[in-house]
Amino acid sequence: MTQLAESSEPVATWQSWMRSKKGITIIVSSIIALAIVAGGIWFYLSTKPEKLYYPSGELLYMGELKDRVQSGQGISYSKDGKVIYDGHWINGLYDGTGTLYDNQGAIQFKGEFHNGIPWNGAGIVTASDGSKYEGSIKDGKKNGAGKSYDKSNRVIYDGNWADDQYDGEGTLHKSDGSTDFSGTWKKGQRWEGTSGAIRYEHGDIVNLKPVQVGGKWGYVALDGTWVINPQFEDAREFSEGLAAIAIGSPENSQWGM
Numbered sequence: 001m002t003q004l005a006e007s008s009e010p011v012a013t014w015q016s017w018m019r020s021k022k023g024i025t026i027i028v029s030s031i032i033a034l035a036i037v038a039g040g041i042w043f044y045l046s047t048k049p050e051k052l053y054y055p056s057g058e059l060l061y062m063g064e065l066k067d068r069v070q071s072g073q074g075i076s077y078s079k080d081g082k083v084i085y086d087g088h089w090i091n092g093l094y095d096g097t098g099t100l101y102d103n104q105g106a107i108q109f110k111g112e113f114h115n116g117i118p119w120n121g122a123g124i125v126t127a128s129d130g131s132k133y134e135g136s137i138k139d140g141k142k143n144g145a146g147k148s149y150d151k152s153n154r155v156i157y158d159g160n161w162a163d164d165q166y167d168g169e170g171t172l173h174k175s176d177g178s179t180d181f182s183g184t185w186k187k188g189q190r191w192e193g194t195s196g197a198i199r200y201e202h203g204d205i206v207n208l209k210p211v212q213v214g215g216k217w218g219y220v221a222l223d224g225t226w227v228i229n230p231q232f233e234d235a236r237e238f239s240e241g242l243a244a245i246a247i248g249s250p251e252n253s254q255w256g257m
Contacts, residue, residue, distance in 0.1 A: 054079055063089070078103070087113070114140060135161070150175075159185070190241065197221040203240055210235035210243070217245070 052061040052070075056079070063074020070076070070089040078084055082105060087098015093116035094100070100109040100123070111121015118125050119140045126132040135146020142148075142161040150156055154177065159170015165188035166172070172180040183193010183200065190200045198221070199207040208219040208227055216230035233253040234246035246253040 049074070109137075111137065131156075162187075197223070197225045197227050200241070205238040205241055205243075208238055208243075210237065219243075 049062045050065045051059060052065070052068075054060050058079045059077050059081070061070055061074055061076050063070065064072025065074075066072070069092045071091060072089060073087070074089050075086045076084045082103065083101050085094055085098055085100050087094065088096025090096070094113035095115060096113060097111070098113055099107055100113075100118070102108045102124075107123065109118045109121060109123030109125065111123070112119045117140055118137050120138055122136050124132055124134045125137065130151030132149050133142055133146055134149070135142065136144030138144065141164045143163065144161060145159070146161050147158045148156045154175065155173050157166060157170055157172050159166065160168030161170075162168070166185035167187060168185060169183070170185055171182040174180045181190050181193060181195040181200075184191045186203065189203055191203050193200055197207075198205055207222045209222070210217050211220050211230070213230045217232040217235035218226060218230035219228040219235065220226050232245040232247060233250060234255075236244040242257045244255055244257055246255050248254050
């Protein structure tokens, strides 16, 4: 470290103090400047950034390089000069602590990255098909509170997650925005709650019974509401959310779930 100057100014005013010194500019980022105080003396550590450019001449990256590849602290930019990512890199990928921004300059994800993937933190992760997840990430997976959206930005699921699966309290939505299921999930399975007229307890559908009408079987809720209209050659009780049914003709029926 090189001693830049001495000051008795309190810590709360160090930026204004340094800016008041002629010829000194403080750029607040992860790579440009670091100031510390020890024994009442200010020290300034500067890392000279290297730069990469788009073929058309705009600044692409400013920061540390190794063999002309982004490695260490650095900032990447869009062609119109907006910050895309500010943080640590390894071999040209986001890796370590950093912040990813959207094209409006708002924080998209802040936390830890690994091999270019959001790893630990919170924010928005967009898939290649346009669907996205907004919430907590742990070890590269959806964990904790979060929402998933389809590519039209409609909410699919809003609730708790564990290792990329619905787990805990949450609500699954239909494409029209109405509720498909609301209640408790366990490892991606409906566990305790309701789905329309269907009620789940410990993963089992408990209020649907097979009923035969006109030679065909279907399922009704305990209040008498038809949930699955008569259409099967035979039908069994639900167990662990599934029920065996037979389709086809009486002479040549096939069983399935």
